[in-house]
Amino acid sequence: MKRILILLAGFALALGLNAQEKYPNYPLPDHPDTLRILAIGNSFSDDATQYLPDLLEAAGIHNVIVGRLYIGGCTLERHCREFKDNGHEYVYLKSTNNKWETIKKYKQGSFMDGVGDERWDIITMQQGSPKSGRWDSYDPWLGTLIDIVRKNCPNPEATIVWHQTWAYASSYTNRNFANYAYDQQYMFDSIQICVDKARKAYNIPIVIPSGPAVQLMRGTSLKTEKELTRDGFHMDYKYGRYLTACVWFESLIKPVFGVSVKGNSFRNAGTDNEVTDKEAALMQKVAVKAVKAQAKR
Numbered sequence: 001m002k003r004i005l006i007l008l009a010g011f012a013l014a015l016g017l018n019a020q021e022k023y024p025n026y027p028l029p030d031h032p033d034t035l036r037i038l039a040i041g042n043s044f045s046d047d048a049t050q051y052l053p054d055l056l057e058a059a060g061i062h063n064v065i066v067g068r069l070y071i072g073g074c075t076l077e078r079h080c081r082e083f084k085d086n087g088h089e090y091v092y093l094k095s096t097n098n099k100w101e102t103i104k105k106y107k108q109g110s111f112m113d114g115v116g117d118e119r120w121d122i123i124t125m126q127q128g129s130p131k132s133g134r135w136d137s138y139d140p141w142l143g144t145l146i147d148i149v150r151k152n153c154p155n156p157e158a159t160i161v162w163h164q165t166w167a168y169a170s171s172y173t174n175r176n177f178a179n180y181a182y183d184q185q186y187m188f189d190s191i192q193i194c195v196d197k198a199r200k201a202y203n204i205p206i207v208i209p210s211g212p213a214v215q216l217m218r219g220t221s222l223k224t225e226k227e228l229t230r231d232g233f234h235m236d237y238k239y240g241r242y243l244t245a246c247v248w249f250e251s252l253i254k255p256v257f258g259v260s261v262k263g264n265s266f267r268n269a270g271t272d273n274e275v276t277d278k279e280a281a282l283m284q285k286v287a288v289k290a291v292k293a294q295a296k297r
Contacts, residue, residue, distance in 0.1 A: 023146055023203040026157045028255050029121050035256055038067040038120045042074040042128055044165045047235040048210050051245035051266065057098040058266035059259050066095045069114030075128035076141035083111040083148050090114065112152065119155040122252060124208065126163040129233060130176035133190025135197055142202055161206045161252070164195045166214040172232030188215055208251040210244045213290035217243055220286070222279060238273040239283065246287035262288055
């Protein structure tokens with residue numbers, strides 16, 4: 001038995017080494033003059049990053065460039081095909097002064113409009129939500145997308161980061177939810193399994209745990225009628241987007257600049273989506289908790 005365990009351990013180690021050799025990754029920068037973050041994704045990355053510049057502004061951080069390059073519902077496979085076909089289906093937005101600016105409007109941008117625009121330090125990826133818990137949709141497309149980015153980003157040593165998205169609201173009735181038997185916990189668990197596999201298979205040690213944070217928040221007083229969503233799957237504009245932006249801040253900004261989202265003063269004041277001090281403190285606390293738990297996985 002001891003010999004079998006040793007052999008299994010050696011096999012697992014060999015798999016890990018192969019992933020590191022085939023898909024090398026690089027550490028986050030340490031207090032750079034300018035930090036450049038690009039999110040390659042879909043409407044879920046659009047939701048999760050909307051308030052990130054506002055959190056940066058409130059924290060007094062003005063040297064972060066954030067880009068979001070997305071197609072609604074886009075999967076890993078489609079990103080690869082869009083690059084191959086030089087399609088122009090993307091929206092590309094960019095924040096250089098903690099305010100979003102549209103660089104390429106709906107269905108006008110290409111993959112390279114975003115990837116080739118800056119010497120990005122961090123590039124995040126994610127799967128389309130209907131397939132986020134189906135491993136057969138990750139392999140080989142995630143590896144292909146990583147290769148495309150490495151060969152075409154002005155900074156070939158950008159840190160590749162995974163964005164773990166959320167499960168649908170339990171009341172959601174869309175047929176995409178049928179992939180998970182209309183069971184929120186089953187969808188959440190399926191996504192977690194795929195993320196754990198992707199981390200090992202493609203050497204992605206850093207994960208932005210938006211999904212786990214949303215799931216934690218659903219057990220609090222801020223659950224809301226549609227469980228932090230506006231339609232069963234997109235984040236609502238008030239709590240869902242605020243929470244996930246806090247998760248991104250804690251996952252990427254704190255390790256680079258040493259500034260936590262905890263205590264951040266951004267409240268979306270003067271808008272229909274303004275949050276109270278108590279609500280903000282709770283969401284920031286949940287974001288910190290989710291990121292700490294992710295670091296231990």
